[in-house]
Every structure is written in C-alpha cells, then in structure tokens.
Amino acid sequence: MxxxxxxxxxxxxxxxxxxxxxxxxxxxxxxxxxxxxxxxxxxxxxxxxxxxxxxxxxxxxxxxxxxxxxxxxxxxxxxxxxxxxxxxxxxxxxxxxxxxxxxxxxxxxxxxxxxRNELQAAIDTEIENLESLRRVLADTGRVLDIGGELARSVPLTVLGLRISGSLAEYFAYAARRIHPDVRTVTRGGSVAYDALVQSREAGGSWVLAFAMPRHAKETLAALRAARATGLKVALITDQMLGPLLGEADAVLTAATGSRLVFDSYAAPGVLSAALLQAMADADPQRTQTRLEGYEHAAEQHDFFLDD
Known part of the structure; x- marks a missing residue:
C-alpha cells in the first residue's frame, strides 16, 4: 500500500x-x-x-x-x-x-x-481477464480431470452463496442436462449443512463451489462443513490466496472485472462453460442420451419459441 x-x-x-x-x-x-x-x-x-x-x-x-x-x-x-x-x-x-x-x-x-469511456475500459479489463484464462486453459488437463470427477459424483452438489449464487444457478441449470442428479445450495448456515449431509448420504463425492468477491464468511463455513461430511471440494474463485483455498481439493481461478460499481463475470462464466464441457466429455454416451431426451421433452411440451 x-x-x-x-x-x-x-x-x-x-x-x-x-x-x-x-x-x-x-x-x-x-x-x-x-x-x-x-x-x-x-x-x-x-x-x-x-x-x-x-x-x-x-x-x-x-x-x-x-x-x-x-x-x-x-x-x-x-x-x-x-x-x-x-x-x-x-x-x-x-x-x-x-x-x-x-x-x-x-x-x-x-x-x-x-x-476515457469507462464502459469500454471495463470491457477492456474483461478482455484481459479472458486472455489470462485462455493461457491457463492452454493445458486442458486440470479442467478435464476436475470435470471427470464432477461427472462421476452422483449426486453432484453446486454451491454458491450471495453474489456467487447466480454462477452456481447457471452451472447447475446446464449440468442437469447432462448429469442425472444435480443439487444446488444457495443458502448458507444450517440449510447448507443439511443439503451437504444429504448429498453425501445419497452417495455424492464432490461439491463444486463458486466464491467470487466479496468472499462471504458463510462460504468458508460451508466448505468446512462439506469436508466434514466427507465431500471433496472443487472451488472456482478469483484469487489464489486466502482461507478458502485451504478447504478445497481442487481450485480453478478466473478473474472478475472490477471497473464498474458491481463486478462482472465474463471469465468465470467461460470457465464454468469449459468445466461443463469437460463433464460432458467425461461420459459421452450419458451426455448424448440425456441431451436427446431433453430435446424430445422440449419439443413435446413446446418449451421454446420457434426460431
């Protein structure tokens, strides 16, 4: 300073x-x-x-x-x-x-x-974040390994508290298309603990947690609770320092944009999509079956407006 x-x-x-x-x-x-x-x-x-x-x-x-x-x-x-x-x-x-x-x-x-156009400057920052993520993903091994572990965890719990809840909801929504049992935890405290215990008792082995700034104390408590139940923790966050990392078995980082009043999440969003791709590739037959089943249901029940 x-x-x-x-x-x-x-x-x-x-x-x-x-x-x-x-x-x-x-x-x-x-x-x-x-x-x-x-x-x-x-x-x-x-x-x-x-x-x-x-x-x-x-x-x-x-x-x-x-x-x-x-x-x-x-x-x-x-x-x-x-x-x-x-x-x-x-x-x-x-x-x-x-x-x-x-x-x-x-x-x-x-x-x-x-x-200076501050809105364009914010976009420039996000472009830099994406370039950094691109360099990280030049070696795909880590993302593929974590994606495979998440794909094999049934059920799979996705946790995101406070501002991180939107990323958790996005990931879980997409993951349900390719995974048979995805559970979302967006509330902390005893509610999160109950959900984590139930996931472990049902046979789950991993929880994917999102922790974006400002990092909530209840996220740290939830990660500790997850490990206490026997779940392993995969963490997507914006930094490589801090107490959250000590509670994670695997960590992937993507920087947030902080030029505007509220953070923006281009890089964490792309990293989430890459991890979903890795999950899909880990079990291609299950992925194809579930995607075809969803498309059939969407057509049968007329979910979407015609293109």
Whole structure:
C-alpha cells in the first residue's frame, strides 16, 4: 500500500524540468491508477466513480460536500480514502488536486473524443481477464480431470452463496442436462449443512463451489462443513490466496472485472462453460442420451419459441 507521500508523488502533475511520465497520462487514467489496485466495495466504487467523473469539482470538495454529492456517510468517505492507501480524506484530496488542475489546463487533442469511456475500459479489463484464462486453459488437463470427477459424483452438489449464487444457478441449470442428479445450495448456515449431509448420504463425492468477491464468511463455513461430511471440494474463485483455498481439493481461478460499481463475470462464466464441457466429455454416451431426451421433452411440451 503506498504512503501518502508516494501517492502524491505519483499524482503530481508538474515536476522540475518538465512533466513526469505520469503527467503525460490523461488525468482520468491517473486517478484510476490511484484506485485501480485496490479491492473496493460497491459503495466505495460509487465514491471512486463520482470522483473520476467529476474530478475538477470533487478534488476541491470538503468531506461533507463529497459525501452529500455521492449519497454516502462521511465515515464511508474516510474508509474509502484508507482503502486506497491514504491516511485520511485530506491526504487523498491533496493527491487529487494537482491532477484536477492539469485536467483544467488546455492540451493538444483535448476534447470529448479524448475522454476515457469507462464502459469500454471495463470491457477492456474483461478482455484481459479472458486472455489470462485462455493461457491457463492452454493445458486442458486440470479442467478435464476436475470435470471427470464432477461427472462421476452422483449426486453432484453446486454451491454458491450471495453474489456467487447466480454462477452456481447457471452451472447447475446446464449440468442437469447432462448429469442425472444435480443439487444446488444457495443458502448458507444450517440449510447448507443439511443439503451437504444429504448429498453425501445419497452417495455424492464432490461439491463444486463458486466464491467470487466479496468472499462471504458463510462460504468458508460451508466448505468446512462439506469436508466434514466427507465431500471433496472443487472451488472456482478469483484469487489464489486466502482461507478458502485451504478447504478445497481442487481450485480453478478466473478473474472478475472490477471497473464498474458491481463486478462482472465474463471469465468465470467461460470457465464454468469449459468445466461443463469437460463433464460432458467425461461420459459421452450419458451426455448424448440425456441431451436427446431433453430435446424430445422440449419439443413435446413446446418449451421454446420457434426460431
């Protein structure tokens, strides 16, 4: 975490003898550089987004005024400043002001076309995440091995709590087309424990867990409960550090996009589809039989609109 002095040096728009390399970057890029290496909550991202979008004004606001403009409490602004590496809001504002002044100065090529499009920047980040995942999947052995284990676990439990529930629901929905018994756990506590015990007693050997930020304490408790019942844990998460990894028998990682107020999940979604493919390939005869059966049912009961 940078000190206030380091951050001010990075943010400074003018250095003796001419502009620094940072000074040549667009003001918005320099602000994002202050925030970009830190994991922020959705509320903190709102503050970061407001400062980025209203830099020339926000850099000179009092903590009271900034909190009022964003719609958060003053302590929330203080915690945000600490989260991005400053001792408090005054130090953050001191770092932002030179950048804001440089944004007011005319420069060649300035104009609306030169302004950074944050939505496109978020997509660029996801493209980078997908490129990283592509490199990981160059060696397909690990995904194929895990997919085979999940395919042989009957029943197969898929767990995702809080924000990770949407990924778990997607995976389970598709897996039911190729697997005879898929059970979804999207609630923690004793409900999750009961479901895990029942899955193990029914003959299940694996649980697939999704753990995306912010990582919930109840996810850690559920993974420990799964292992206590005798289930093995395959974990899909965004990082290779933390206590969750100690409870997993197999781990696959895919980064989330964090440029917007809420995370985006392009890479975890593609990784999930790849793991489904590996499950399908592990038992091709069962896969084909079940897919044909589903298509017959869909046609018989008219599930879908005609293409």
């Amino acid at each position: 940078p000190s206030d002095q380091q951050a001010r040096a990075q943010a400074s728009a003018i250095t003796p003898g001419g502009p620094s390399p940072d000074a040549e970057a667009a003001p918005t890029d320099r602000v994002l550089a202050l925030f970009g290496d830190h994991r922020l909550s959705p509320a903190q991202r709102r503050i970061a987004q407001y400062i980025t979008d209203h830099l020339t004004e926000a850099a000179f606001l009092s903590i009271t005024d900034l909190a009022e403009r964003v719609g958060v409490s003053q302590p929330s602004v203080t915690r945000f400043a600490a989260s991005v590496g400053f001792s408090g809001y005054p130090a953050l504002r001191e770092a932002l002001q030179p950048i804001a002044l440089s944004a007011l100065a005319p420069s060649p090529g300035a104009g609306d076309a030169a302004r």
